[in-house]
Amino acid sequence: MSTGFVSANKQAEILKDQGNLYFKKNRISAAIEAYTEAITLCPKVATYWTNRALCHKKRNDWERVEADCRTALEIDKSSLKARYMLGIALLEKNEFSEAIKQLEKALDLSRGGTSDMVEVIWSEVGKAKYAEWEKVALPQQQKQKALREFCENALREDYKNSLFRLGSNNKAQSCGALYENIEDEMIDINSSDFLEIDKTTFEVSKLKSSFVEKKQTLDDVFDKAAEYYKPTEVPEFLCCKITMDLYRDPVITPSGITYERAILLDHLEKVGKFDPLTRAPLQAHELITNLAIKEAVKAYLAEHAWAYKTY
Numbered sequence: 001m002s003t004g005f006v007s008a009n010k011q012a013e014i015l016k017d018q019g020n021l022y023f024k025k026n027r028i029s030a031a032i033e034a035y036t037e038a039i040t041l042c043p044k045v046a047t048y049w050t051n052r053a054l055c056h057k058k059r060n061d062w063e064r065v066e067a068d069c070r071t072a073l074e075i076d077k078s079s080l081k082a083r084y085m086l087g088i089a090l091l092e093k094n095e096f097s098e099a100i101k102q103l104e105k106a107l108d109l110s111r112g113g114t115s116d117m118v119e120v121i122w123s124e125v126g127k128a129k130y131a132e133w134e135k136v137a138l139p140q141q142q143k144q145k146a147l148r149e150f151c152e153n154a155l156r157e158d159y160k161n162s163l164f165r166l167g168s169n170n171k172a173q174s175c176g177a178l179y180e181n182i183e184d185e186m187i188d189i190n191s192s193d194f195l196e197i198d199k200t201t202f203e204v205s206k207l208k209s210s211f212v213e214k215k216q217t218l219d220d221v222f223d224k225a226a227e228y229y230k231p232t233e234v235p236e237f238l239c240c241k242i243t244m245d246l247y248r249d250p251v252i253t254p255s256g257i258t259y260e261r262a263i264l265l266d267h268l269e270k271v272g273k274f275d276p277l278t279r280a281p282l283q284a285h286e287l288i289t290n291l292a293i294k295e296a297v298k299a300y301l302a303e304h305a306w307a308y309k310t311y
Contacts, residue, residue: 012042046076065089080109096132118262122248148222250290258290
């Protein structure tokens with residue numbers, strides 16, 4: 001190793017430390033300059049790029065955050081900091097699919113880390129997935145609402161025309177008059193006024209039955225379509241026994257009980273080396289990722305994206 005390289009390395013570390021100090025004092029411009037000089041001396045150190053990206057993040061300069069994070073990842077694909085900030089930058093730019101991809105990679109890199117870090121990244125993953133879902137869901141809801149109103153109006157208009165087609169006699173005119181009186185509401189086919197209109201008329205009875213059947217079918221179709229957007233209770237087996245929240249990183253113990261990894265590791269470190277529920281002796285190396293539950297959570301959230309907003 002040449003003396004010049006060692007000197008550049010040391011000088012770059014000094015500049016990084018200066019940048020860190022400037023950042024703590026909220027002197028962002030000075031911190032950026034220091035990190036930039038460090039990058040110039042040693043461009044193959046990912047930390048210098050992510051530190052500068054953090055400064056750009058402080059200024060909401062998402063284009064520069066993205067650029068620095070991508071460079072950092074070219075140097076070190078396992079950089080949690082770069083993955084996380086790249087995901088945030090893409091989320092801010094409304095590039096939801098790519099943001100989710102990067103944030104999920106950051107979440108994988110954070111497995112086994114502190115519960116706070118996992119929670120922060122999970123929150124951003126949720127925000128990205130909910131934003132992506134909402135981008136599609138809200139316009140779809142509006143389309144469904146407009147289509148439902150169109151179909152209901154068409155059904156009412158068909159009913160009205162059918163009443164008038166019975167003929168031009170007083171009976172038909174009375175039917176039409178009844179419709180006009182309640183035009184602002186769906187026809188109540190059980191109302192006494194309606195039933196009093198020539199109760200013995202077979203044609204009116206058939207119209208009534210047809211209307212009821214079509215209206216019920218219409219309601220069933222649109223109610224079923226709307227279920228996708230309605231929150232449902234999260235299944236208990238998808239929630240940690242300790243936090244009662246949806247699993248982020250489920251692990252199973254030799255006792256056969258599944259927990260959230262970060263929470264269980266925290267328990268083993270601070271409380272004792274035993275299973276929280278069974279009290280059986282337990283060591284961290286005995287924990288195994290519960291792939292079945294992990295996939296079940298993933299599948300559940302894929303169909304119930306609203307849950308990301310809650311969890």
